Amino acid sequence: MNVRSNSRVLEGRTYGAGVLTARAPVAAQALPEWLGALKSSALGTFEAAGFPSPRDEAWRFTDISDIVSGPFVPQEVARSPVSSGALAAARRLLAERLQDLDETARLVFVDGAFQAALSRFSPKRDDVVACSIDQALSRHPQRVRAALGSDPHDGFQALNTVLFQSGAFVHLAGPRPAEGAGRPVIHLVHVATERAVPLAFHPRTLVVADPGTSSLVIETYLGADGARYLVNGLSQVTVGAGAHVAHVVLQEESRAGYHLQALEIRLDAGARFSSHSVALGGHRSRLDIAATLEQDGAEVALQGVYVARGRRQMDHHTVVTHVGRHTSSRQVYRGVLDDRATAVFDGMIHVAPGAQKTDARQSVRNLLLSGDAVVHAQPRLEINADDVQCAHGATIGQLDPEALFYLQSRGVGQEEARRLLVQGFAGESIQTLPHPPLRRLVEHRIRSLLEAHEGETS
Amino acid sequence: MTGSKALEELASQEYRYGFVSDVEADTVARGLDEDVIRTISGKKGEPDFLLEWRLRAYRRWRTMEEPNWAKLHYPPIDYQAISYYSAPKKKALKSLDEVDPEVLRTFEKLGIPLEEQKVLAGVAVDAVFDSVSVATTFKEKLAEMGIIFSSFSEAVRNHPDLVRKYLGSVVPYSDNFFAALNSAVFSDGSFVYVPRGVRCPMELSTYFRINSANTGQFERTLIVADEGSYVSYLEGCTAPMRDENQLHAAVVELVALKDAHIKYSTVQNWYPGDKDGKGGIYNFVTKRGRALENARISWTQVETGSAITWKYPGVLLQGDHSVGEFYSVALTANRQQADTGTKMVHIGKNTRSTIVSKGISAGHGQNTYRGLVKVLKGATGARNHSECDSLLLSDTSGAHTFPYLDVRNDSSVVEHEASTSRISEDQLFYCRQRGIPEEDAVSMIVNGFCKEVFKELPMEFAVEAQKLLGVSLEGAVG
Numbered sequence: 001m002n003v004r005s006n007s008r009v010l011e012g013r014t015y016g017a018g019v020l021t022a023r024a025p026v027a028a029q030a031l032p033e034w035l036g037a038l039k040s041s042a043l044g045t046f047e048a049a050g051f052p053s054p055r056d057e058a059w060r061f062t063d064i065s066d067i068v069s070g071p072f073v074p075q076e077v078a079r080s081p082v083s084s085g086a087l088a089a090a091r092r093l094l095a096e097r098l099q100d101l102d103e104t105a106r107l108v109f110v111d112g113a114f115q116a117a118l119s120r121f122s123p124k125r126d127d128v129v130a131c132s133i134d135q136a137l138s139r140h141p142q143r144v145r146a147a148l149g150s151d152p153h154d155g156f157q158a159l160n161t162v163l164f165q166s167g168a169f170v171h172l173a174g175p176r177p178a179e180g181a182g183r184p185v186i187h188l189v190h191v192a193t194e195r196a197v198p199l200a201f202h203p204r205t206l207v208v209a210d211p212g213t214s215s216l217v218i219e220t221y222l223g224a225d226g227a228r229y230l231v232n233g234l235s236q237v238t239v240g241a242g243a244h245v246a247h248v249v250l251q252e253e254s255r256a257g258y259h260l261q262a263l264e265i266r267l268d269a270g271a272r273f274s275s276h277s278v279a280l281g282g283h284r285s286r287l288d289i290a291a292t293l294e295q296d297g298a299e300v301a302l303q304g305v306y307v308a309r310g311r312r313q314m315d316h317h318t319v320v321t322h323v324g325r326h327t328s329s330r331q332v333y334r335g336v337l338d339d340r341a342t343a344v345f346d347g348m349i350h351v352a353p354g355a356q357k358t359d360a361r362q363s364v365r366n367l368l369l370s371g372d373a374v375v376h377a378q379p380r381l382e383i384n385a386d387d388v389q390c391a392h393g394a395t396i397g398q399l400d401p402e403a404l405f406y407l408q409s410r411g412v413g414q415e416e417a418r419r420l421l422v423q424g425f426a427g428e429s430i431q432t433l434p435h436p437p438l439r440r441l442v443e444h445r446i447r448s449l450l451e452a453h454e455g456e457t458s
Numbered sequence: 459m460t461g462s463k464a465l466e467e468l469a470s471q472e473y474r475y476g477f478v479s480d481v482e483a484d485t486v487a488r489g490l491d492e493d494v495i496r497t498i499s500g501k502k503g504e505p506d507f508l509l510e511w512r513l514r515a516y517r518r519w520r521t522m523e524e525p526n527w528a529k530l531h532y533p534p535i536d537y538q539a540i541s542y543y544s545a546p547k548k549k550a551l552k553s554l555d556e557v558d559p560e561v562l563r564t565f566e567k568l569g570i571p572l573e574e575q576k577v578l579a580g581v582a583v584d585a586v587f588d589s590v591s592v593a594t595t596f597k598e599k600l601a602e603m604g605i606i607f608s609s610f611s612e613a614v615r616n617h618p619d620l621v622r623k624y625l626g627s628v629v630p631y632s633d634n635f636f637a638a639l640n641s642a643v644f645s646d647g648s649f650v651y652v653p654r655g656v657r658c659p660m661e662l663s664t665y666f667r668i669n670s671a672n673t674g675q676f677e678r679t680l681i682v683a684d685e686g687s688y689v690s691y692l693e694g695c696t697a698p699m700r701d702e703n704q705l706h707a708a709v710v711e712l713v714a715l716k717d718a719h720i721k722y723s724t725v726q727n728w729y730p731g732d733k734d735g736k737g738g739i740y741n742f743v744t745k746r747g748r749a750l751e752n753a754r755i756s757w758t759q760v761e762t763g764s765a766i767t768w769k770y771p772g773v774l775l776q777g778d779h780s781v782g783e784f785y786s787v788a789l790t791a792n793r794q795q796a797d798t799g800t801k802m803v804h805i806g807k808n809t810r811s812t813i814v815s816k817g818i819s820a821g822h823g824q825n826t827y828r829g830l831v832k833v834l835k836g837a838t839g840a841r842n843h844s845e846c847d848s849l850l851l852s853d854t855s856g857a858h859t860f861p862y863l864d865v866r867n868d869s870s871v872v873e874h875e876a877s878t879s880r881i882s883e884d885q886l887f888y889c890r891q892r893g894i895p896e897e898d899a900v901s902m903i904v905n906g907f908c909k910e911v912f913k914e915l916p917m918e919f920a921v922e923a924q925k926l927l928g929v930s931l932e933g934a935v936g
Contacts (some may be wrong), residue, residue, distance in 0.1 A: 057527070114785070157650055287521075353685065355854070366865075368865065368870075369868060370868055371835065371867060371869070372835075373866075373868060374865065374866045375864075375865045376862070377862075377863040377864075378860065378861065378862050378863070379859075379861060379874065379876070380858075380859060381857070381858060381860075381876060381878055381880045382856070383848065383850065383857045383858065384855075384856045385853055386850035386851065386852055386880045388876075388878065388880070389851070389876070389879050390877065390878040391876060391877040391878070392859070392874075392875075392877075393875045393876070394861070394863055394872075394873070395871070395872065395873045395874070396833075396863060396873075397870075397871040397872070397873075398870075398871070434562065446887045447623075
């Protein structure tokens with residue numbers, strides 16, 4: 001589907017110039033008819049909704065002017081295939097940043113295109129399907145169709161639907177893995193290399209967990225130093241009755257990279273979903289999580305840690321909607337802000353009428369290490385049922401001078417003491433990461449980020 | 459919830475203060491244009507600067523749009539269908555004998571012991587009947603200390619320099635839609651000036667009362683506490699039962715100069731509308747204080763009335779070491795909707811703010827806390843603690859919490875906590891097991907829930923507030 005997609009829609013247009021107004025027909029010849037129709041309807045939605053503006057409550061603090069006016073060219077319009085040089089660069093980046101995490105499957109996408117040569121799947125197990133969306137379209141079109149759902153309403157998500165070319169399709173089948181096979185770990189790696197034209201990628205990730213399954217899905221985003229690009233991702237996760245999905249987003253985009261991602265989760269009765277967001281890179285990054293607990297007894301746990309230095313902005317927006325009865329949600333976010341960084345946390349707990357016995361908690365804590373850093377925190381509760389327990393807490397503060405003094409009085413240098421305390425603060429969230437090899441990787445990445453000097457991070 | 463019938467009966471209770479007294483009123487025809495503003499200003503014999511200010515506000519208002527971000531639903535307001543001025547015809551003053559006996563009887567029905575208060579309670583009452591002050595007591599006693607406590611119109615006549623200096627200095631006419639409207643058409647209100655170093659010996663109080671049908675009330679209150687002074691001000695409201703919604707858009711400005719302390723307490727019990735939410739008061743209020751160095755401003759409010767409440771008393775913590783406080787109990791029953799909270803803006807160094815908000819939702823009530831804590835870059839050492847708790851008493855009510863924390867300084871500490879729950883079965887069971895009837899138990903638990911706020915109220919108000927809560931809750935637990 002890489003080359004034959006709907007390139008005519010946006011022929012030769014960049015975002016600012018024309019996407020909004022280009023009302024070109026969707027060339028559907030190479031796509032299944034239903035997908036052409038979906039993309040066409042999404043284009044209508046995007047044209048009607050446009051890019052969010054600062055007047056939209058949800059986008060008040062997220063500056064997307066660079067994206068709207070920016071020079072990002074949709075990857076397919078640029079028609080620049082992944083060169084062997086880019087592949088070599090991607091290979092180097094992978095070797096440097098991602099050791100073997102003991103995955104069941106690793107799918108690698110370089111500049112938006114699936115790279116079978118860099119991916120691996122071992123050992124072969126029949127309870128897991130992990131492939132690129134184009135492969136899945138030819139093998140299981142109906143499953144892909146169901147997982148894609150209907151046309152999203154948000155501008156960026158609609159844009160993803162219009163423009164996505166590839167992405168990952170993960171299907172966890174069967175109630176039990178084969179004897180001896182542990183919980184499958186699926187790792188989806190997106191690498192952006194330095195290109196002459198700033199590209200825009202719209203990766204789509206579909207995860208379908210059948211009832212009773214248990215799995216870990218990791219999405220990693222890496223960018224080569226100096227690469228300037230936009231990632232506008234949309235991940236959709238469906239968790240079947242009694243299934244458990246752990247999901248991790250490890251965001252290490254380049255210093256000039258833009259990362260926007262929406263993560264939508266739907267949970268069936270008794271399903272469990274845990275999300276871990278580790279945001280360490282990007283010039284601007286934003287993760288929107290929307291989890292809907294549709295049926296009784298579903299559970300959601302959202303954790304996140306963000307370390308923003310330089311002039312970065314990192315946003316986390318969560319909406320947890322409780323619809324079923326006896327559902328529970330937990331949210332724990334920890335942010336560290338240094339230099340001139342900005343962080344936004346906007347977390348909503350919505351309890352629908354009749355969602356009795358809901359138990360929802362949210363906690364967000366931010367550590368400001370510099371007088372130029374800014375935090376906007378909006379923990380929100382919207383409760384329409386009475387037999388519920390809901391609470392949120394938010395704090396913004398700095399390192400405890402007494403703790404610093406304590407360490408210093410025991411011979412720990414000031415820099416080291418600060419780092420220890422910051423690591424301890426962030427550690428609360430890192431400890432909850434599943435999969436020990438991943439946890440070690442994240443710990444290492446955070447440590448080296450904190451040790452880097454400002455010049456290296458801005 | 460079990461045994462909630464009693465409470466339901468309680469909540470459906472009729473409005474106790476629902477009656478209309480017949481007083482001849484001097485009312486301006488409905489509608490709003492520059493001529494109406496000139497008429498209002500003319501009737502009050504205002505100086506030119508004030509008329510100009512009103513007109514500027516009106517022109518600005520015409521360019522503004524009614525805000526719609528609050529979680530409130532009400533039919534559109536036709537601002538041309540409102541009469542913007544109403545005053546009792548007989549202008550009685552000086553002594554109570556000159557006051558319309560009908561008005562006095564109204565106050566008696568309301569239980570305001572105007573006569574007795576002078577002697578017993580030590581409270582000076584500036585009773586605002588509709589839009590013009592009818593009687594002011596204790597003025598002379600206060601005047602001895604140099605304290606000015608008068609109606610706004612009087613202040614404009616007698617102290618135009620003070621009014622000119624401080625009017626709009628905290629809430630400019632361009633602040634928001636309702637503040638602009640108020641600035642254009644405000645009828646009357648209270649003015650307080652406490653001179654340097656004076657501690658006001660009594661609690662100053664105004665009872666507002668909306669009377670004439672279809673008369674929007676646009677009070678304007680300005681309180682200036684000069685350096686090192688202290689004043690406690692009480693605002694209490696009741697209103698007669700009406701069929702048509704009445705618009706109320708007040709502005710309150712507090713100025714606390716260096717080392718001054720202003721305590722502003724409100725008990726608001728306007729007509730909330732009937733069981734189906736018909737006929738209640740729409741209350742869109744802008745309240746803000748400005749605290750200079752080492753000054754302190756506390757807002758305490760108990761909101762049980764009004765069909766719609768839109769109100770965010772705030773403090774600009776401008777001076778170093780200034781303190782802002784906000785204590786609130788908001789109760790919504792039947793179809794009442796409240797979107798209320800506070801704004802604490804930390805500007806000076808080592809400024810502190812405390813927010814305690816208790817929301818109670820019963821029936822189909824919708825209760826929203828919306829607050830902003832903003833710490834500017836220069837506000838080194840700023841400290842904020844917020845606590846917003848909601849109690850849900852029925853499965854058809856809603857409780858919403860929207861705090862905004864905006865921090866731009868790394869030496870500040872901002873904390874926000876919120877919880878939402880209903881009265882736990884365990885607590886009720888515990889009480890019943892000890893022979894306390896369910897209704898008393900609920901009332902006890904609710905009062906305990908609000909205790910942190912009530913203890914901030916002056917004595918007289920605390921008693922009234924507890925009673926009010928009991929009355930408003932009657933039958934509300936479902």
